[in-house]
Amino acid sequence: MTKNTSTDPVPLLQDLVRCRSVTPDEGGALTLLENLLSTHGFTCHRLIFKAEGTPDVENLFARIGTTGPHLCFAGHTDVVPPGREEDWSHPPFAADIDGDFLYGRGATDMKGSVAAFAAAVIDHLKSTGKPGGSMSFLITGDEEGPAINGTVKVLEWMRANGHMPDHCLVGEPSCVEKLGDTIKIGRRGSLSFVVTAEGRQGHVAYPHKADNPIPKMARLITRISEATLDSGNAHFDPSTLAVTTIDVGNPAGNVIPSRVTAKFNIRFNTEHSHQSLRDWVSSEIEAVKAEQGGIWSVTSHEGADAFLTEPGAFVGLVQDAVARETGILPRLSTSGGTSDARFIKDYCPVLEFGPTNATIHMTDERISVEELRATKAIYGAILEAYFNNQP
Template sequence: MKNTPSDPVPLLQELIRCRSVTPAEGGALTCIENLLSAHGFRCHRLTFREDGTPDVVNLFARIGTGSPHLCFAGHTDVVPEGPAENWTYAPFAAEIADGFIYGRGACDMKGSVAAFAAAALDYLRGAGGLTGSISFLITGDEEGPAINGTAKVLDWMRANGHIPDHCIVGEPSSVDRLGDTIKIGRRGSMSFLVRVEGRQGHAAYPHKADNPIPKLARLIDRISTAKLDGGNAHFDPSTLAVTSFDVGNPAGNVIPSRAEAKFNIRFSTEHSFASLQTWVDTQISVVRAEVGGAWSVSVSKGADAFITTAGPFVSLVQGAVAAATGIVPRLSTSGGTSDARFVKNFCPVLEFGPTNATIHQVDERIAIDELRATQSVYGRIIADYFSSAL
């Protein structure tokens, strides 16, 4: 690259031009690897696979060998662009217009990757030496199944002595203005599919059939109006959303033999996978005792709820963001899931990045001023981290 490595703009443009729609690497990890290795980082290209899932290429890069060890975790895979003709500028062209860089991944989250890389290189040049370590965990599987990405890289890191002391995940956490929000945790996610078997029959002779629809409808009414909890100091009340009710029946004069429904629970630390499964099983038992039927349920465990408790690391990052932006960020657990759910099993983790107004949208973009300001915030976090005694 002709430009200085501390300028995140050309780096982000280069990353956006890599068509790394999950799980394709698209050259994005090669770009980061070339940049970091040229500045002393030891890079490891890690490819993982599992039956029934695509191969995923990941990157781990580290400079330094000791503690304190600060890791930046992120991803260069992006969601599909959708109809390209709906974009003002080609989604992988990284055009600059009116002070913005346009392109898929500009905010989520190639912008954060570029900003942190630039901030880290600036720090290394200016510090005159590093006491401790800086590392990058960059996956190509965050927007996909998340099976062959961060979780397996972390296992490799543990096996090879690379677990950090603390981690920043570069998710676009800011809502209205850069610096207004830090994610200190996430709700858990758990999905259920409930099926009721009946007996098919003619709608004119319902007594000769066994209609599963009213049975399942009674359960759905019961659980969709239930209060799971009242929330707590860090989490809003848990929620249950019914996402599907299907009988696979195109005929208007036939009682179907089967009905099934899907629902998702987003839950706080008031619950666990086991407690929620027990709760759902109890609701089914109550309804089954009332109306009978042959019931079955299958469960998909998405992510457990977690919180990074208040302490020196949270205070340091919150203070650095406030010093760099003039805003005291709120500490939030809102939103869906992220790869922080894997990192939290190994070290304290926070999420911080630019505003998220256009993520996954047509004309995804980031203001150049915001990109450079994000670099400045990361730079302040790095400097404060290595000058403190966490």
């Protein structure tokens, strides 16, 4: 089939940015995508999920093709609030173009990737007439929010309805300095702790009659802050621990408090699990308790598992496609916070590639028009390679 006129992602991104889809509001962004993809042969499903105590969330799953190989593009159209709109040089939902830059909330995180991939898919279908397998979009409105009624539940629906992909590409803005410099093949895990030490309240003039819990907590904080959790491994930097607060709730300067609470977070690599880290924290508390006593309690919250998509055919295919389009061989990274890839990794191999992330969540978030079109070209190269040489 003869290739038709190239689809420009710029006007599509402008339309998406003008949708005020601040989490959890859909803002018209999913409707826009649904109409576009339906026009090009996709079967679309609008999926609304609810949970007690959380807002209802609209999501979109769209697929063309019924056979394998099946490549899924995952992303989100919800955005963080813009903050004080008067601080922006261009209105955050106007999608103004100034020079080479398109300004707006979500321009890079991550409506830019959504627009670029959609444009690449449309051109691929114009060129081939069919995907040579299946292509799908998993687009959530809950990535920037609690992440309860979004990707997690869409994946469950996909599995129940026979839509499991062979591979998934998440369009998070992965590049650091220049488009093409980084592919994310994994993410660190996250585990948060709240630890409380209790003693006995008393007058500061008679400290021997009290049992001050603050030195006990200080000892624990010193121990865990100075500990080396690991030395990293081939794909991950060393795990890190950050103390975020120590609180006694004591407004008086002449009273020894009876209780102190500390909070800290561990970002960990594949050398650890949530349970192994809970065990380690417990052992550190027991060591301080043996030294200084006190009544201790601890709770933890699991943020995400550490995971890695091992370098192989799929990673190599994407890496080669990026290198062909940019002249840069992207490094394989596991840095950064969390993304919805942490849910997808339980279903299929997943990696993340998208534009540079210099302005995400910032005032005057923006993307270069040239970079947006180049991102579309990279996604097009990935599609061509995937369906001509399935990994």
